[in-house]
Amino acid sequence: MNPDEPRPHAGERALAGCVALVTGAGAGVGRALSVALGRAGVQVVGVGRGMEGLEAEVRAAGGHAIACRADVRNGPAMLALVDKVTRGFGGIDILVNNAGVMYLGPMADVEVDDWQEMVDVNLKAPLAMIGAVLPGMLARGRGHIVNISSISARRVGAGVTVYSATKGALDTVSEGLRQELAPRGVRVSAVQLGAVDTALNEKIRNASMKRLIKTRATAYHAMPVDEAAAAIVHVLATPASMNIGSVFIAPADQAG
Numbered sequence: 001m002n003p004d005e006p007r008p009h010a011g012e013r014a015l016a017g018c019v020a021l022v023t024g025a026g027a028g029v030g031r032a033l034s035v036a037l038g039r040a041g042v043q044v045v046g047v048g049r050g051m052e053g054l055e056a057e058v059r060a061a062g063g064h065a066i067a068c069r070a071d072v073r074n075g076p077a078m079l080a081l082v083d084k085v086t087r088g089f090g091g092i093d094i095l096v097n098n099a100g101v102m103y104l105g106p107m108a109d110v111e112v113d114d115w116q117e118m119v120d121v122n123l124k125a126p127l128a129m130i131g132a133v134l135p136g137m138l139a140r141g142r143g144h145i146v147n148i149s150s151i152s153a154r155r156v157g158a159g160v161t162v163y164s165a166t167k168g169a170l171d172t173v174s175e176g177l178r179q180e181l182a183p184r185g186v187r188v189s190a191v192q193l194g195a196v197d198t199a200l201n202e203k204i205r206n207a208s209m210k211r212l213i214k215t216r217a218t219a220y221h222a223m224p225v226d227e228a229a230a231a232i233v234h235v236l237a238t239p240a241s242m243n244i245g246s247v248f249i250a251p252a253d254q255a256g
Contacts, residue, residue, distance in 0.1 A: 015237055016041025019089045021082070023072050023129065024099030026050035028198035029148065031057070032229035033096060038063020040233060045085050045092075047072065048099065072099045072125040082132040091140055094236060095133045097126035097170075098148045104159045104213070105206035114205075115162045122166035127173065134186070141185040144236055147174045149192040154248065155256055159209045167192075171246065178245045187243040189235050194250025195222040220254040 020037050024030035025046030031054060034046045038058035044065040046054050051067035058065035070077050085092055101121045103114035126147055137143030152160050153167035174190035181188060195217065204210045231249045238244055 014239075015094075015233075017043075018093040019043045019045065019085065019091065020094035020096065021045045021047065021085060021092050021129075021133070022096045022098055023047045023125070024148075025054060025067070026052075028200065029193070029196055029225050029228050029232075030096075030098040032225035033098065033232055034058055034065055035061045035063070036226070036229045036233050037094075037236075038065050040237070042094070043089060045081075047078075047081065072129070073120050075128045078125075078128060079132050082129075082136075086136055091136050092133050093137075093142065094144050094146070095129055096146045096148065096232070097129055099125060100148065100150075100200075102152075102163050102200050102204065103206075104163060104204050104209040106159055107161055109206070118162055118166050122163070123169050123173075126170060130173075130177070137186045138181075138184060142240070143186040144189070145174075145177070145186065146189045146191060146232065146235060147171075148232070149174070149190050151192055151194045151248070151250060151254075151256075153192055159206070159212070175245065178243065182243070187240075189244050190246045191232055191235060192246070192248040193223075193228055194248070194254045195220060196228045197222040197224055220251045223249075223251050 020042045022030055022034050022044060025034045026048030027050060034044045034054060035058050038044050039061040044058060046065055047068045047070050049071060051069050054067040055065050068081060072078060099121055101118055103118060105111055130145060147170050149171050150167040152164040153171050156164040171190050174188055178188035201213050235244045235247060
């Protein structure tokens with residue numbers, strides 16, 4: 001372990017030896033989370049479209065990772081990946097549905113392709129991943145599914161409607177699944193994130209919405225990705241007798 005890197009606390013050490021599949025691991029929160037989990041002794045399987053250097057970055061933090069370039073919308077490929085990881089490592093202990101897209105703009109612009117992509121990536125892909133890992137978790141009587149949600153699930157605004165809808169639906173799935181699985185040893189958590197310092201906002205194509213988001217961002221300090229990742233690791237590292245079903249994490253100075 002690099003002496004300059006943060007040392008895992010007792011809860012994080014309890015994660016050592018687990019196998020985690022993290023989507024959207026190529027950049028932002030997913031990449032930072034992969035590094036943090038690797039540092040805690042987790043075998044990380046990172047899935048994303050831009051995976052260059054992930055394995056080396058996790059290795060430098062003292063961990064191990066396998067980088068898989070894939071599109072989470074490709075259901076058969078994801079199912080095959082889960083099967084391969086299960087056969088190779090004996091099972092998947094942790095699933096983090098982190099991959100997401102955010103295309104903001106008035107619904108009157110009728111950007112149907114953008115709406116469809118958000119539904120596909122933010123909701124349908126997590127459902128497919130849950131369906132792929134859940135049988136194995138139930139068979140072993142343990143596991144933890146974490147769905148990365150957003151402040152937008154709590155706060156709907158003009159231009160954010162479809163994105164908010166996908167994240168709100170993901171929260172609904174998380175809570176319903178938590179209740180269903182509570183007696184069966186599999187935990188489910190929804191993590192609603194406020195502003196995080198990632199490139200997500202830069203991918204907004206609507207010029208007026210992009211300017212609005214930049215203006216709003218001057219009112220607070222976005223969380224660094226490693227701090228957001230540490231919060232997610234905290235959720236995962238709680239004792240097996242506890243389940244953080246839903247948590248909202250935002251910069252201290254972000255009001256809304």
